Amino acid sequence: YHRRFIEVARELYISNLNDTDRKIVFQNAVDLFKETWKGKNKPFKIDDPKLVNKYKLDESAGEIQANRFTTSQPVEFIDVDGRIQYNKRKLNELPQFLSKLAPDIAVPIAAEEILFNYSFMHAKFSCSSFLDIQNDIDQFENISSYKSSDEVRMAQKELSILRMAYLLFGLLLNEYPDNYAFELTSRLVILYGLKTNITNLLKQCDEQSPRHCALIVPYCQIQPPGNGLLFSMNKHTMPVVDLDFTNNQMAVISLSNKIIVFNMGTFNTAVDIKLPKLNEPYLNSTTLPKMIIRHTKENNTDNDSDDSDNSSDSDNDEEKFKQYVFFVNSFHHVYLLSSHGDIKFHRTSIKGYSTVEIINNKRGLCILVEQNSNTVECWSLGENKLFSKIDLSLTSSIKTVLHSKLSSSLISIVLYDGTILFYTLNDSTFIHRATINGGQHLDLVIVDKDKLICTFDSTISIDFSHIDLNSIIETEKVLSDKEIIKTLIAFxxxxxxxxxxxxxxxxxxxxxxxxxxxxxxxxxxxxxxxxxxxxxxxxxxxxxxxxxxxxxxxxxxxxxxxxxxxxxxxxxxxxxxxxxxxxxxxxxxxxxxxxxxxxxxxxxxxxxxxxxxxxxxxxxxxxxxxxxxxxxxxxxxxxxxxxxxxxxxxxxxxxxxxxxxxxxxxxxxxx
Structure with a gap:
């Protein structure tokens, strides 16, 4: 009913008005929310000569005054149950009506009544999303200032500073709106007395904020906006040790003592998981957007790509983030958790792990190697069971195990004596494919797509070598050291x-x-x-x-x-x-x-x-x-x-x- 009423009113009345009449209509709506004529007589001009004569308005040139009995429009009020309620109609519609007026009229009113008004902004953060607040600011900041007054141009410059400040703490205020005065003043008090509208807002913060928050900020103590800082997220209370984007850059996944997924499109927190409490820090996190829980022959494939993040139909749908599972590890513990915090997989090592890595996202396969061990374990996370295993009968223990994304089935085992062993995973069995003797001076080894990059200690004049992995993958026979292509580089x-x-x-x-x-x-x-x-x-x-x-x-x-x-x-x-x-x-x-x-x-x-x-x-x-x-x-x-x-x-x-x-x-x- 209301939607149809609005459509008919817009079609029959608003769309047919000229610019002057449209201005009058929107100005009336603005006057209502500003309480301009509350308890006052509002003048009204009658242009029809017959009506002027009828009501004997010759002396007043057809102008009469009458009390319109407009209702009070507070930003917030107390309901019959004693709870604070917000005038959402005013909070949402006043910016919209003002944006329809000329800049010289709209911007000064918006500055005084909305954008640099403590009561309005505190209420807005209490019941609206940060994205809505950003849209309100953009409406007035982006209005053309061509031929506008100096007051309008200065207000828009101050509005730009305010917008940058909100990017730093706006997300936090959606959760703790009573901190508005503290967050704002601690960053912008350096502008007190320099910027008119910001100075007015800071004064209101000092005068009105104690009823919401007792903290009064005497000086600037948090980094002000500028220096390229776009926004800040403060959901973590412990060091954030791992940070990554999803494939389409629409979300950020962060790890501390919990995992938080931020939606970069809406600035909302899509996932917030508190991890099991440990007496050691977590080290790494891997996100599995689309893991196959039950392994079958049909999905036994080396294609480990995951395009679930690239689907354009659900880019803005936060529900997809809640389908993720997260593989996290500390030195002694490994977990697989759902987005609801349910533990799907857990392993513990007394000696600690030297290697913890996912080798196949869709099948949910990971390799675990303990410190000073000669065993490589491959676990199925979805089935929570040991999938395959390599036991090395060698005197030297495993230094690290590397997985090439060129093929999810190829792993490289680096031993402390410089030996590198190559294995492929066929069905559920690891098969030895090649061995290289890197020597006792072998230092760092890292896998880079289709090659291994190796460095050596200071006794070797070679800066690095790279080893071609394609020759191992493309043949089924066991290769010797001499059959593998190695390139030595000395600068x-x-x-x-x-x-x-x-x-x-x-x-x-x-x-x-x-x-x-x-x-x-x-x-x-x-x-x-x-x-x-x-x-x-x-x-x-x-x-x-x-x-x-x-x-x-x-x-x-x-x-x-x-x-x-x-x-x-x-x-x-x-x-x-x-x-x-x-x-x-x-x-x-x-x-x-x-x-x-x-x-x-x-x-x-x-x-x-x-x-x-x-x-x-x-x-x-x-x-x-x-x-x-x-x-x-x-x-x-x-x-x-x-x-x-x-x-x-x-x-x-x-x-x-x-x-x-x-x-x-x-x-x-x-x-």
Whole structure:
């Protein structure tokens, strides 16, 4: 009935009005919610001469005044049961009616009555989604300011600051709306007295917020918006040790002492699982969107791809996230949990696990290897039983087991004596396929699509070698060491200092179909980061970026952007290859360049993970020791970085600071 009434009213009345009459209609609705004529006589102009004569309105030029008896329109009120209720009609419709008016009329009213009004915004966060609030702000921020007054343009600039601030804590306010004044003031109080509308809102926070929250903020103590910070999520209270996107980048999966899945489209929490309480931290999480619980011959396939995240029909449907199962592990425990927190699989090791990895998502197969063990166990998670097993009758124990995504059936077992054994899983049996003797100087081994990358200790002059896995997969016979293709690489100058501490592969490299990144990985030493790559699809070389780094990350879609972190500072680098003049042998020389693109001082809390976006070349998420997850846009951060470069962070509290010309001198307890 109501929908039909609205359609008829719009068709017969609103659609036929000219701009002036439409303005009058919407202005009347705005006046109703503003209580403009409550308890007052509202003037009304009669233009018909006959009516003017009839009611003897010659002296007033046809104008009469009458009390319209409009009802009160409070933002919140107390019902008969003593509970707080919100005027949702006003909260939802007032912004809509105002957006229909001219900017010079709409924006000042919206600033005073809605956007910079404590009572209205507190009520809005109490009963509306963060996405609705963002839409309300966008309506007025995006109104064309062409030929508008200075008041309108300044209000829109302040609105932009407010929108960025809400991105930092808006999600949190949906759950704790009474914290509105604290979250806002602790970030924007530095603008008090500088921005008219923000100053007015901060005053209201001080005056009206004590009835909701007793905390009064005297100074800025939380990072204000800007520096490329897009939004912040604060659902975790423990360090976030693992962070990942779903295939279509529509959700973020985070791990601390619980697993939280954030819907990036709606900013809602889709899944929140509290993990079993342990006396040790969780280490890794793997999401299985589409696992086959019961294994049959029909689904016995090596095709381990999962396109469930790519279905366009359910991209915005949070129900699909609730169908996920999560494979998590600590050093001594392994769990498979449903999105409701039900434990489907659990294994415990007294010695601890050296390898815990999913080798087939759809079949739900994982491999478990204990420390200093000679046994590889393959478990079926869906059936909760031991699926297959490898017992090695060798003197050297297993160092690690690697799984190639080139084929879900191929695993590589690396022993402490440098031996590498290759097995394939056929039906439910592991079959030995090849053996390589890497030698006692073999150091790090990592699998990269169709190859193994190996490094050696400082006694070996070779920087790394890569081993072709295709030759093992493509034949059914057992290959000897000499039959496997191995390529040794020695740079001039070599990568130094050795030993290499870590090898890092790009995120999403397994999804690339071309060969442009056939050789591309990063190595970390104590003094630098080296990016090993193929120059102009010809020679293998490396770019050296000096420094010490705790976290390093790169996205395969944007290999020229490198993300690093040490402590609470994230540095973003760009690098490139350039062709130089030919050398004496007629060969082209290649030169490498890199630059610090931006440095972001995020927090005094250490950054634990960085996850670049595949869609944008400079967007990334990072998680921190304090449980926060922040999203940044590198290009915006670079603009701020170029204007005001950050000062270096001190390790102690600064007691005194003095300016001497263009230099600042600080004094703490020891420096």
């Amino acid at each position: 001039n100058p070599p990568i130094s200092p050795k030993p290499i501490e870590r090898i890092v592969l790009p995120d999403g490299k397994e999804n690339l179909s071309d060969n442009s990144m056939n050789i591309y990985f990063m190595v970390l030493t104590k003094e630098c980061l080296c990016i090993v790559h193929t120059c102009m699809e010809q020679d293998i070389s490396y770019v050296r970026i000096p420094g010490q780094y705790d976290v390093v990350s790169v996205q395969a879609q944007h290999p020229r952007f490198i993300y690093t972190a040490r402590g609470g500072i994230v540095n973003m680098y760009k690098w490139k290859c350039s062709e130089g003049e030919d050398n004496e042998h007629g060969e082209c020389n290649f030169y490498h360049e890199h630059q610090l693109f931006v440095s972001i001082d995020i927090s005094s809390s250490s950054v634990l993970t960085i996850k670049p976006s595949s869609g944008s070349a400079s967007s990334f998420l990072c998680s921190m020791q304090n449980g926060a997850i922040n999203a940044y846009y590198g290009y915006k951060a670079r603009e701020a970085f170029k204007k005001i470069p950050p000062l270096p962070r001190t390790t102690e509290l600064i007691g005194t600071i003095q300016l001497s010309g263009t230099k600042a001198v600080t004094l703490d307890s020891s420096n």
